[in-house]
Amino acid sequence: MRQATHRFSSLAFVIGMAGLPVYIHAPKYFVDVYGISLFTMGFIMFILRLIDVFQDPLLGIIASKTTRFGALPIALAVAAMSVGMIMLFAIKSPLSPSLWFFISLFMVFTGFSFAYIRSYAQGLINLGANDQIRLARWREVGTTLGICVAAILPTFFLLFADDGYAYFAIFFCVMAVAALVYVWPQFPAADKFESKTNSFLSLLSAAKDLQLRKLLVLALVNSSPVALSSTLFLFFVESRLNAPDWAGIFLILFFLAAAIATPFWTKLADVHGVFNILRVSMALSILSFFGASFLSEGDILIFSLICLLSGATVGADLALLPVLFARQIESSKIEPDLGFSLWNFVSKATLAFAAIGALPLLGLVGFNSSGPNSQNALLALTFGYAILPCMLKCISIVLLFKFIRGEGFISHA
CATH class of the missing domain: 1.20.1250.20 (MFS general substrate transporter like domains)
Structure with missing residues (x-):
C-alpha cells in the first residue's frame, strides 16, 4: 500500500x-x-x-x-x-x-x-x-x-x-x-470492464447517476471560488494591493501551504471523517475570502497570511472531495475512467466560466489592468476576487450538508 x-x-x-x-x-x-x-x-x-x-x-x-x-x-x-x-x-x-x-x-x-x-x-x-x-x-x-x-x-x-x-x-x-x-x-x-461500458452511452449513464451528479454539482460550486480568485489574482495583487513584485511569493506561499496542510487534513479525515473535516476547511476558506475583502494598498503581510490560510484550505478540497467521488464511483459500479473524466470536466469548466464571466464584467465597470483605477473599479475587483467567492463558499457548505449529510453519504464519509 x-x-x-x-x-x-x-x-x-x-x-x-x-x-x-x-x-x-x-x-x-x-x-x-x-x-x-x-x-x-x-x-x-x-x-x-x-x-x-x-x-x-x-x-x-x-x-x-x-x-x-x-x-x-x-x-x-x-x-x-x-x-x-x-x-x-x-x-x-x-x-x-x-x-x-x-x-x-x-x-x-x-x-x-x-x-x-x-x-x-x-x-x-x-x-x-x-x-x-x-x-x-x-x-x-x-x-x-x-x-x-x-x-x-x-x-x-x-x-x-x-x-x-x-x-x-x-x-x-x-x-x-x-x-x-x-x-x-x-x-x-x-x-x-465489459466493452459495453466503454461508450458514449455509458458516459451518459454515469452522468445520470443521481448521487454522482450531486457530488459534481458540489464540486462545481465549491471550485468556483478558487477559479474566480485564480483568474483575478494578478489583477488584485497589482491593482488593489499595489504589490506586483510580490505576486510570485504569494503564489509560492499558497501552494506550499496546500502541500504542507494536505497530510494533516487527510490524517484528520481518517479519524473524524471526510464530511466533518470538509465543513471545517470550508469554514476557514470563507474566513480567508472574508478577510481579503477588507484589504487595500500595502496590506502585504495580511495578504501573505491569507494566502497561507486559503492555500491550506484548498489542500483539503483537492484531497478530500475526490475521495467522496471515488467512493461513489465504486458504490455505483461506474467505470472509473469515465467517472473521473466528468470530475475533470467540471473542475476545468469553473476556470472557463470564471475567465469568460469575470474579466468582461471588470471591463464593463472600467477596470484598467495597466493603469490607475476608480474606486468603483477597485470595488468591483474586490467583489470578484473575495466577496463573490465568499458567497459561493457559503453555498458550498449548504450543499455539503444537503448532499452529503442529508442524502446518506455520511455513512461513507
Missing part, C-alpha cells in the same frame, strides 16, 4: 509541474520572445481552454478502452507532455509563433488531462474506496509540490543562464521519465 501511494505521488508531481504553471509561464514567454500581441494570445488561450474543457469526456472514453494496454497509454501521455514542453521552451519556433504555441500547449494539456484521468481511475481500481484517503494524502502533496517547483524553477534557472526556460523543459522531461519508470508497475494490463 505505502509503495503504491508513493508511486502515484511521483506521477502526480509531474502532472502538477505540467498543469497550472504552464498557463502562467508559457503565454508570457511567447509574448516576450516572439512579440505575440496580447489580443492574439488571449484569443488562443480562450480557444485552448474551451478545447481543454470539452475534450475530457472523450479522453475518459479513450482511457477506459485502453486499460488492456497497461502503462503504455500513460507513457504516451507523459511523452506528449514532454514533447510539448520542449516545443514550448527549448525549440525556436519553425512556424508561425502563434501556431507553434497552440500546437505545443495542446500537446501538454492533452497529455496532462489523460494522465490525470487515468491515474485517478487506476488509484481507485488498485486500492479501492477504503484506501482513497491515504492515496489522496500522497497524491495531492505530489501535485502541489510539482506546482511549486514549476513556479520557481524557471526564475531560478534564469539566474544562471539566458535560456532558463529551456533548462526547465529539460528538467521536466527528466522527472517525467523517472516518474514513469517508477509508476509503471501500478498500471498492469487488464480488461476489467
Whole structure:
C-alpha cells in the first residue's frame, strides 16, 4: 500500500509541474520572445481552454478502452507532455509563433488531462474506496509540490543562464521519465470492464447517476471560488494591493501551504471523517475570502497570511472531495475512467466560466489592468476576487450538508 501511494505521488508531481504553471509561464514567454500581441494570445488561450474543457469526456472514453494496454497509454501521455514542453521552451519556433504555441500547449494539456484521468481511475481500481484517503494524502502533496517547483524553477534557472526556460523543459522531461519508470508497475494490463461500458452511452449513464451528479454539482460550486480568485489574482495583487513584485511569493506561499496542510487534513479525515473535516476547511476558506475583502494598498503581510490560510484550505478540497467521488464511483459500479473524466470536466469548466464571466464584467465597470483605477473599479475587483467567492463558499457548505449529510453519504464519509 505505502509503495503504491508513493508511486502515484511521483506521477502526480509531474502532472502538477505540467498543469497550472504552464498557463502562467508559457503565454508570457511567447509574448516576450516572439512579440505575440496580447489580443492574439488571449484569443488562443480562450480557444485552448474551451478545447481543454470539452475534450475530457472523450479522453475518459479513450482511457477506459485502453486499460488492456497497461502503462503504455500513460507513457504516451507523459511523452506528449514532454514533447510539448520542449516545443514550448527549448525549440525556436519553425512556424508561425502563434501556431507553434497552440500546437505545443495542446500537446501538454492533452497529455496532462489523460494522465490525470487515468491515474485517478487506476488509484481507485488498485486500492479501492477504503484506501482513497491515504492515496489522496500522497497524491495531492505530489501535485502541489510539482506546482511549486514549476513556479520557481524557471526564475531560478534564469539566474544562471539566458535560456532558463529551456533548462526547465529539460528538467521536466527528466522527472517525467523517472516518474514513469517508477509508476509503471501500478498500471498492469487488464480488461476489467465489459466493452459495453466503454461508450458514449455509458458516459451518459454515469452522468445520470443521481448521487454522482450531486457530488459534481458540489464540486462545481465549491471550485468556483478558487477559479474566480485564480483568474483575478494578478489583477488584485497589482491593482488593489499595489504589490506586483510580490505576486510570485504569494503564489509560492499558497501552494506550499496546500502541500504542507494536505497530510494533516487527510490524517484528520481518517479519524473524524471526510464530511466533518470538509465543513471545517470550508469554514476557514470563507474566513480567508472574508478577510481579503477588507484589504487595500500595502496590506502585504495580511495578504501573505491569507494566502497561507486559503492555500491550506484548498489542500483539503483537492484531497478530500475526490475521495467522496471515488467512493461513489465504486458504490455505483461506474467505470472509473469515465467517472473521473466528468470530475475533470467540471473542475476545468469553473476556470472557463470564471475567465469568460469575470474579466468582461471588470471591463464593463472600467477596470484598467495597466493603469490607475476608480474606486468603483477597485470595488468591483474586490467583489470578484473575495466577496463573490465568499458567497459561493457559503453555498458550498449548504450543499455539503444537503448532499452529503442529508442524502446518506455520511455513512461513507
